[in-house]
Amino acid sequence: MAFGTFTTPITWQEGEYTVTRTNSWSPPGDHPTGAGMLLYVKDGILEKVEGDPEQSITKGAMPIRMLSLPEYVYSPYRILHPMKRARDKRGDDSAWEQVSWDEAYDLIVENVRRCTEQYGSNSIATFVGTGREAGNWGPTMSCRVFNSPNIVYMQSGWSCYGPRMACTSYVLGAPYPELDYASQYPTSYDDPRWQRPEVILIWGKEPLKSNPDGFWGHSIVDMYAMGTKFIVVDPRLTWEAARAEIWLQVRPGTDAALGMAFCNVIISEDLYDHDFVEKWCFGFDQFAERVQTMSPAEAAEICEVPEEKIIEAARMYAKAKPAALQWGLAVDQKPNGIQMGFCCLAMMAITGNIDNPGGNIMGAIDIGGLGSGYTDLDPQSKINEMIGVDEYPAMVRTQQFTHPDTVLDELEKEDSIFHMGFFTSANAIANPCNLPKRWEKALDKLEFNVVMDIVMTPTAEAVCDLFLPVNTYAERDMYVATHYGACGTWIGAIKKAITVGEAKSDITIMRELGTRLRPELWERYKTDIEYIDDQKLCTLKTPDGRPLTMQDLFDHGSYHVDYEYRKYEKGLLRPDGQPGFMTPTGRIELYSTMLEAWGDEPLPYYEEPPTSPRSTPEYAEEYPMVLSTGARTWSYFHSEQRHVPLLREVEPWPLVDINPKDADRYGLHDGDWVWLENDNGRCKMKLSVQPGQKEGALASQHGWWYPERDASSPSLFDVYEVNVNNLVPYKTIGKLGWGAPFKCLMCKIYKAEPSADIDRIEEVYHG
Numbered sequence: 001m002a003f004g005t006f007t008t009p010i011t012w013q014e015g016e017y018t019v020t021r022t023n024s025w026s027p028p029g030d031h032p033t034g035a036g037m038l039l040y041v042k043d044g045i046l047e048k049v050e051g052d053p054e055q056s057i058t059k060g061a062m063p064i065r066m067l068s069l070p071e072y073v074y075s076p077y078r079i080l081h082p083m084k085r086a087r088d089k090r091g092d093d094s095a096w097e098q099v100s101w102d103e104a105y106d107l108i109v110e111n112v113r114r115c116t117e118q119y120g121s122n123s124i125a126t127f128v129g130t131g132r133e134a135g136n137w138g139p140t141m142s143c144r145v146f147n148s149p150n151i152v153y154m155q156s157g158w159s160c161y162g163p164r165m166a167c168t169s170y171v172l173g174a175p176y177p178e179l180d181y182a183s184q185y186p187t188s189y190d191d192p193r194w195q196r197p198e199v200i201l202i203w204g205k206e207p208l209k210s211n212p213d214g215f216w217g218h219s220i221v222d223m224y225a226m227g228t229k230f231i232v233v234d235p236r237l238t239w240e241a242a243r244a245e246i247w248l249q250v251r252p253g254t255d256a257a258l259g260m261a262f263c264n265v266i267i268s269e270d271l272y273d274h275d276f277v278e279k280w281c282f283g284f285d286q287f288a289e290r291v292q293t294m295s296p297a298e299a300a301e302i303c304e305v306p307e308e309k310i311i312e313a314a315r316m317y318a319k320a321k322p323a324a325l326q327w328g329l330a331v332d333q334k335p336n337g338i339q340m341g342f343c344c345l346a347m348m349a350i351t352g353n354i355d356n357p358g359g360n361i362m363g364a365i366d367i368g369g370l371g372s373g374y375t376d377l378d379p380q381s382k383i384n385e386m387i388g389v390d391e392y393p394a395m396v397r398t399q400q401f402t403h404p405d406t407v408l409d410e411l412e413k414e415d416s417i418f419h420m421g422f423f424t425s426a427n428a429i430a431n432p433c434n435l436p437k438r439w440e441k442a443l444d445k446l447e448f449n450v451v452m453d454i455v456m457t458p459t460a461e462a463v464c465d466l467f468l469p470v471n472t473y474a475e476r477d478m479y480v481a482t483h484y485g486a487c488g489t490w491i492g493a494i495k496k497a498i499t500v501g502e503a504k505s506d507i508t509i510m511r512e513l514g515t516r517l518r519p520e521l522w523e524r525y526k527t528d529i530e531y532i533d534d535q536k537l538c539t540l541k542t543p544d545g546r547p548l549t550m551q552d553l554f555d556h557g558s559y560h561v562d563y564e565y566r567k568y569e570k571g572l573l574r575p576d577g578q579p580g581f582m583t584p585t586g587r588i589e590l591y592s593t594m595l596e597a598w599g600d601e602p603l604p605y606y607e608e609p610p611t612s613p614r615s616t617p618e619y620a621e622e623y624p625m626v627l628s629t630g631a632r633t634w635s636y637f638h639s640e641q642r643h644v645p646l647l648r649e650v651e652p653w654p655l656v657d658i659n660p661k662d663a664d665r666y667g668l669h670d671g672d673w674v675w676l677e678n679d680n681g682r683c684k685m686k687l688s689v690q691p692g693q694k695e696g697a698l699a700s701q702h703g704w705w706y707p708e709r710d711a712s713s714p715s716l717f718d719v720y721e722v723n724v725n726n727l728v729p730y731k732t733i734g735k736l737g738w739g740a741p742f743k744c745l746m747c748k749i750y751k752a753e754p755s756a757d758i759d760r761i762e763e764v765y766h767g
């Protein structure tokens with residue numbers, strides 16, 4: 001390993017400013033990408049931020065959401081004290097009253113004890129969101145503070161990262177394989193061990209905007225500038241697609257057919273790595289036979305892309321040395337996603353682009369406890385009590401989370417097991433839940449609901465009784481690790497620079513509650529740093545062999561993991577030290593014995609989206625447009641930041657993209673307000689006519705609500721007017737429980753009355 005090489009200590013004086021070097025995580029929302037930042041503080045106030053040119057991965061660049069940090073920190077929308085409200089006043093914004101932290105904790109303790117005595121501790125559900133800092137602690141909060149295995153991530157079909165991680169664990173026996181972007185080296189691309197990928201296949205991902213799960217999206221711009229070529233599979237013309245050698249403008253939801261055809265071409269044209277396949281893959285012959293059932297011609301018809309471009313793309317990826325694959329959320333957000341992911345992994349494997357310089361690299365097994373708290377489930381037998389384990393054992397046992405759709409069923413039961421809810425980093429009804437109105441009603445049945453957040457959200461207003469204010473990363477000490485440590489290459493320090501109001505960090509709240517409820521587990525940690533050192537960093541070693549500490553990170557700024565390529569050759573992927581992979585056969589399973597054991601097919605197959613012009617032609621007559629939702633935007637992380645002036649000025653309204661020909665067909669114009677509607681519900685957005693959008697398909701944003709509008713029920717910031725998840729069906733997911741059709745719905749589109757007055761939005765950005 002190596003520490004970072006910075007020319008200054010972590011804080012220094014620059015004229016009137018105290019400058020603090022830090023890394024972003026959350027809040028404001030971000031995956032653990034850790035953009036390097038310099039915070040300029042004068043008289044205790046954060047006045048400005050700059051990118052940190054010395055941070056080895058981000059090199060001074062910063063997403064716009066980080067640039068607007070001061071506005072976020074000092075926003076008038078921020079809640080800075082704990083607040084409570086009587087249960088019968090839910091939905092009434094005027095009923096909140098300020099309380100002390102002690103009073104807030106007392107209320108929680110009283111309700112946890114009451115629920116535990118009356119119904120058992122499993123009656124407490126912890127609702128968590130995606131991989132922000134608090135998302136990482138959600139399982140710990142649930143298991144080690146409330147003593148409940150019922151950790152709930154609410155997105156139908158656990159449609160984020162889970163399907164990709166699950167098929168990776170089955171096929172590769174490893175965590176998510178990430179494109180090698182030299183993040184493990186203090187000197188980045190200059191390290192001689194690194195090789196630049198010749199080709200990157202960017203598939204259902206837009207890393208430049210999303211920086212997903214720790215991957216620094218801008219690195220693909222760097223590689224492009226150095227000569228790397230792109231192949232892009234996306235129904236929209238993205239920045240990456242516009243620069244691609246080959247752009248396959250695929251029909252949303254059909255990617256598994258394309259994946260099978262890619263593999264078919266690579267195998268039938270003998271472009272695969274025989275040596276690698278022979279030594280390290282299991283079930284190649286059956287796999288080859290299966291993908292032969294999907295000819296490029298058939299895939300071309302299904303996916304609506306030219307046959308010769310499929311062939312050309314497969315050849316280009318297979319012939320490049322090295323080649324890397326960026327597979328994104330479009331894999332997860334469809335019932336057929338596991339099979340698409342399977343094809344992605346197979347392509348990496350048969351071309352020998354696994355754990356090689358410039359290919360897709362794998363995490364080591366000894367990265368330590370950095371990842372989210374899966375191991376917190378103690379005893380492991382508690383997994384048998386998780387909601388959904390009987391109905392979807394593969395999902396629940398692989399993910400070690402409850403099954404989202406089954407939780408909704410359970411909440412709705414008259415004699416539901418659930419009685420208390422704790423929301424941390426999840427704005428349920430604005431974004432992660434499909435059919436949000438139904439979820440709201442179900443969540444409202446819970447006797448006591450607590451939320452920890454930054455601002456008053458639709459979820460907090462609708463169903464919560466106690467609000468705990470959390471602070472931002474400018475106000476806390478922490479670390480951030482790419483890929484939550486799972487494919488970890490780098491860990492950076494987050495350093496507190498300011499204090500604002502009474503807000504506390506997620507770990508502080510967890511410790512303080514833990515100390516009250518389960519002192520035997522928590523009392524010993526007097527500070528966040530003590531907890532982090534003991535629970536998270538201690539399995540990593542400094543160059544002189546000591547356990548790594550937060551102080552080391554403060555002293556050196558960052559820590560780079562010693563990266564070994566081709567770990568499978570060296571016995572570094574298996575606890576028994578044998579060469580090979582951590583699968584039942586010890587090889588990459590192109591015939592997946594795990595998928596078979598869980599009751600799915602052991603080989604990839606194609607299924608049409610649940611509703612589509614082909615699978616449901618009658619439905620398509622009424623709802624003729626394909627709808628893919630949630631492609632990421634520059635300004636917003638899911639439901640966040642609509643209250644931040646700079647960001648709202650850049651992206652003031654919820655947009656849905658349409659091809660000009662479709663707009664003409666429906667007599668619609670750029671800037672029109674429109675309804676998107678299907679049999680589940682509707683939502684109102686503003687039309688954006690885009691020549692780069694696939695004909696016959698729409699692309700809508702997600703996570704919208706209007707912080708400037710009426711907070712109380714039934715308005716709830718007009719969340720239901722604008723929430724595209726009104727259109728997403730329930731339990732329309734893959735065989736094993738993963739993947740809802742967030743990226744392959746059908747709807748109709750028609751003109752709406754203009755939405756709300758522009759003046760109110762001006763209030764947001766001009767104060």
Ligand SMILES: Nc1nc2c(c(=O)[nH]1)N[C@H]1C(S)=C(S)[C@@H](COP(=O)(O)OP(=O)(O)OC[C@H]3O[C@@H](n4cnc5c(=O)[nH]c(N)nc54)[C@H](O)[C@@H]3O)O[C@H]1N2
Nearest residue numbers: 130204205206210252253328329330628631632636637638
């Ligand atoms: N700014 C910002 N960054 C974020 C987030 C955010 O909300 N805002 N969210 C974070 C989270 S939780 C996640 S999971 C990641 C996700 O980040 P990504 O994996 O990059 O996913 P998306 O941006 O949803 O979609 C990527 C691309 O898939 C395309 N697409 C849509 N449907 C299909 C399809 O059926 N097939 C194919 N091949 N492509 C399709 C879209 O047009 C889009 O260009 O981003 C993370 N980063």
Ligand SMILES: Nc1nc2c(c(=O)[nH]1)N[C@H]1C(S)=C(S)[C@@H](COP(=O)(O)OP(=O)(O)OC[C@H]3O[C@@H](n4cnc5c(=O)[nH]c(N)nc54)[C@H](O)[C@@H]3O)O[C@H]1N2
Nearest residue numbers: 026027129130134160425426427431432629630638639702
């Ligand atoms: N239609 C559609 N819906 C989608 C998606 C899509 O592509 N299309 N994407 C889905 C995906 S992939 C995901 S992962 C989910 C994400 O869903 P969630 O992760 O639930 O995201 P949010 O709804 O933004 O809720 C997060 C809340 O946490 C707060 N917060 C931010 N940082 C912190 C922190 O550090 N601590 C605490 N305590 N709170 C914090 C924010 O203010 C916000 O209110 O959304 C899903 N929803």
Ligand SMILES: [Mo]
Nearest residue numbers: 130160161329
């Ligand atoms: Mo996500």
